[in-house]
Amino acid sequence: MKSFLKWIWGILITALVCYLAYDLYTTKKAQKEKAEQDEVERIREKVNTRSTPAVISDAVAGSASFCDAAEMAVRSVVYVKVTKKAQIQAPSSILDYLFGFATTPKDQVGIGSGVIISQDGYIVTNNHVVSGGNEFEVTLYDNSVYTATLVGTDPATDLALIKIDKTDCEPLAMGNSDDLRLGEWVLAIGSPYDLRSTITAGIVSAKGRSFPNYDGQYRVESFIQTDAAVNPGNSGGALVNTACELVGINTSIISLTGSYAGYSFAVPVNIVKKVTDDFINYGSVQRAMLGISIRESDQGVVVAEVKEHSVAEEGGLKAGDVLKEINFSQITSASDLQFQMNKYRPGEKIVLTIEREGAVKEMILNL
Numbered sequence: 001m002k003s004f005l006k007w008i009w010g011i012l013i014t015a016l017v018c019y020l021a022y023d024l025y026t027t028k029k030a031q032k033e034k035a036e037q038d039e040v041e042r043i044r045e046k047v048n049t050r051s052t053p054a055v056i057s058d059a060v061a062g063s064a065s066f067c068d069a070a071e072m073a074v075r076s077v078v079y080v081k082v083t084k085k086a087q088i089q090a091p092s093s094i095l096d097y098l099f100g101f102a103t104t105p106k107d108q109v110g111i112g113s114g115v116i117i118s119q120d121g122y123i124v125t126n127n128h129v130v131s132g133g134n135e136f137e138v139t140l141y142d143n144s145v146y147t148a149t150l151v152g153t154d155p156a157t158d159l160a161l162i163k164i165d166k167t168d169c170e171p172l173a174m175g176n177s178d179d180l181r182l183g184e185w186v187l188a189i190g191s192p193y194d195l196r197s198t199i200t201a202g203i204v205s206a207k208g209r210s211f212p213n214y215d216g217q218y219r220v221e222s223f224i225q226t227d228a229a230v231n232p233g234n235s236g237g238a239l240v241n242t243a244c245e246l247v248g249i250n251t252s253i254i255s256l257t258g259s260y261a262g263y264s265f266a267v268p269v270n271i272v273k274k275v276t277d278d279f280i281n282y283g284s285v286q287r288a289m290l291g292i293s294i295r296e297s298d299q300g301v302v303v304a305e306v307k308e309h310s311v312a313e314e315g316g317l318k319a320g321d322v323l324k325e326i327n328f329s330q331i332t333s334a335s336d337l338q339f340q341m342n343k344y345r346p347g348e349k350i351v352l353t354i355e356r357e358g359a360v361k362e363m364i365l366n367l
Contacts, residue, residue: 069244070187070199075141076116076172077189077238079196080125080148080162082133084108113190113237114138114162115246116171117276121146121164124276125236126251127153130160138164141197152279157220157271157342158251160236161279172238175245177268178329180204180224188228188250188264190237202228202264209265210335222339223265224248230264239266246272274343286345288367292317294334299355300324301331315352315365324360325353 086107112129116122123138130136136148146164153160180186184204192198203226210221224239230250239248248266255263278285291310292303301323306312323331326340327350344350348367353360 066185066187066201066242069240069242070189072244073172073187073238073240073246074189074197074199075170077141077197078114078116078123079139079191080112080114080123080129080236081137081139082110082112082130083135083137084110084132085134111191111194111233112235113233113250115236115238115249116169117174117246117272118171119167119169121166121169122151122276122280123148123162123164124249124272125160125162126249127155127158127160129236130162131155136162138162139196140169152284154275154279154285155219156285157267157275159249159267159272159275161276172240172246173244174269174273175241175243175247177224177247177270180207180241180247180268182207185242186226186228186247187240187242188226188230188234188237188266189240190230190234190250192229192231192233194233198234200229202226205263207268208333208335208339210333220271220338220342222268222271222335223251224268226264226266227262228264229260231260232258234264245269248272268339271339271342278345288341288344288346288348290317290341290365290367294323294337296334301334301337311365311367315363317352317354317363317365318356320356322355323352324355325351327351328353 084107110129110133112125114123114125114129117124130150130153133150136150138146138148140146146166148162148164151161151163182204186202186204188200188202190198204224205227206225207222209223209225224247226239228239230237230253234250235252237250238246239250241247247269249269249272250264250266253260253264275285288311290312291307292312293305293307295302295304299322303312303317303319303321303323305319306317323337325331326337327343329336329340331337331340344367346367350365350367351362352365353362355361
């Protein structure tokens with residue numbers, strides 16, 4: 001009888017321990033899920049705050065006039081002259097010593113455009129405008145000329161930052177390129193063919209454009225496509241909406257002749273903000289990496305492989321997961337993924353929305 005009672009007590013105590021352990025587990029699980037949901041909502045609120053439209057000047061508030069936007073924005077677009085110093089080569093033979101060189105190397109001069117983004121003289125332009133340059137000269141709208149220094153270049157986005165020694169510049173307010181709508185009117189401002197402060201108009205033809213990557217170099221491409229006329233010399237110039245806000249940096253065209261043929265492309269200003277802020281605050285572009293390889297399919301962007309010890313692995317991402325959103329912005333292509341990831345720096349948190357085995361799941365990743 002006593003052994004039976006001991007057996008019963010043993011079962012009861014075991015059951016009680018199991019119940020308490022299960023209750024503790026479920027309580028901690030619920031607390032963890034609530035903490036994660038609170039973090040998701042905090043990040044959602046932060047994202048919504050970031051996407052709040054910029055305050056625009058009273059002169060153009062509520063106006064959709066090309067004249068207002070053009071007359072104000074043109075003052076913030078500059079002419080950029082880049083000089084590549086010729087390298088004098090040593091004589092290659094005794095004849096060169098005796099008779100001199102057949103030709104004297106000459107400096108190469110290139111031109112482009114730039115946009116003033118701060119009162120203290122920071123100017124954004126294209127990487128391909130300043131690439132290889134040794135001297136940089138900036139001409140403002142009032143024809144005053146300044147020597148510029150190179151702050152940083154980023155071939156992945158084709159952006160560069162230069163600076164002039166002037167404390168009362170007229171910067172162009174930055175808009176939100178995510179808010180651009182197809183068919184929205186925009187202005188392209190630059191110096192095509194050395195025709196300074198030229199303004200052309202067009203509409204947003206497409207968003208999120210990317211080009212084939214034939215050389216294998218890392219690129220972040222999610223271009224705004226417009227039909228505003230852009231030609232050589234426009235590179236680095238402003239793409240502006242009718243509220244006089246910078247929405248992109250004009251970068252390239254598609255043409256068989258090298259001149260405008262109806263298709264021009266601009267780097268979205270949301271990429272410009274991140275890259276220029278990184279140059280100013282860190283000296284180089286800070287990029288966060290998920291640590292995955294992907295493939296595009298009918299489902300969308302699918303995780304093909306998760307690298308060991310990566311952010312993705314630590315966050316619980318698995319091969320076969322379909323990426324749906326990053327911080328509540330939709331992901332439908334590889335260029336979308338690159339564009340969204342380029343917004344964030346190592347150490348920041350993001351909410352990644354995935355589809356796994358038919359179920360949608362949100363997970364927080366520490367980049």
